[in-house]
Amino acid sequence: MGPRLDEGVDGNLNESYSRTMDLGDRIRVFGSTRPEADWTWGLGHVVGLVAGWYPRPGRMPACLVKLVEAVPLSEREAHIGPPTGQYLVLRLRYKDAEWESEGVAHVEIFAVEPEEMDWDNRDHWVDGRASYELLSTTERREGKG
Numbered sequence: 001m002g003p004r005l006d007e008g009v010d011g012n013l014n015e016s017y018s019r020t021m022d023l024g025d026r027i028r029v030f031g032s033t034r035p036e037a038d039w040t041w042g043l044g045h046v047v048g049l050v051a052g053w054y055p056r057p058g059r060m061p062a063c064l065v066k067l068v069e070a071v072p073l074s075e076r077e078a079h080i081g082p083p084t085g086q087y088l089v090l091r092l093r094y095k096d097a098e099w100e101s102e103g104v105a106h107v108e109i110f111a112v113e114p115e116e117m118d119w120d121n122r123d124h125w126v127d128g129r130a131s132y133e134l135l136s137t138t139e140r141r142e143g144k145g
Helices: none
Strands: 026-030 045-056 059-072 084-092 102-110 125-136
Touching: 026 059, 045 084
Parallel strands: none
Antiparallel strands: 026 045, 026 125, 045 059, 059 084, 084 102, 102 125
């Protein structure tokens, strides 16, 4: 556990662990094809903005995504707050994977932005085979040439 990486740990560390994704980038997250993992409620995908990064011991950081439109929480997640989820935390599915313009990730869904992550707590986990794709980048990244 610890602070988000974009909250003052050695300045702006966003550049050091993702060559393709930066704060403010638009991302689409697809639910897996397993019926029990339909956390998108039939939409097939959701869209959000990269809002932060959480450190993970020995692994690439997890990506915080703020959804453009909240999705309903299942009965299992609804006991922890509002009935809609506004935030996703994505963790790369494969140990040696890096954040790229598309990939496979575990998804956790939250009603409110988590301040810290407890990697042993699985109450928010909804999908282990979701995929993501970068839709657009921020102007800062586009101007870097």
